Amino acid sequence: GENVEQHPSTLSVQEGDSAVIKCTYSDSASNYFPWYKQELGKGPQLIIDIRSNVGEKKDQRIAVTLNKTAKHFSLHITETQPEDSAVYFCAAKAAGNKLTFGGGTRVLVKP
């Protein structure tokens, strides 16, 4: 089955700096890669996603890049703000609608 590795597990950045989270996946058939943000006591919330026919996607301060050959994708957050502090999960979809999640990255933005 699919295996998704996520790094780093924790990330501390200064407000205004950029944050980058990287994920690798194992199944070359995976074709959909969402990123979720989870705040304390809440469910994961979709923040951006990318499909395998696209190499990059951007939404305001958030961007995701995908390298299908290397089987890795990354989340980039620019101009970080304290409200960006949360746990971020990457995921990959291969067979059916099943998502396999990475282990999560706890991001702390220091004011």
Add this chain to the structure above:
Amino acid sequence: DARVTQTPRHKVTEMGQEVTMRCQPILGHNTVFWYRQTMMQGLELLAYFRNRAPLDDSGMPKDRFSAEMPDATLATLKIQPSEPRDSAVYFCASGFGSGGGDTQYFGPGTRLTVL
């Protein structure tokens, strides 16, 4: 603002008791997922349904867990009997699956504590 709802939000019970968690998917969504989140295992898929039919429950301990969709607006996850190792946050997510349909929207979760 359409959302997935889950009840109860918190549940504390004693070992051996039955636990039932409920989920109302977003209206119009035809795919429902149950996940379990723990610090050790992260987010694990337990089961999922398409058009109310179970498609995959391979992640669920069959001897004590059961998942059903009595109708399109209600999904249930039952644990009987519950054990301390079942303590976790259980999330329901819904989506519209039709080939390329993939996006899953999560509910707020049910935090289960089994003493």
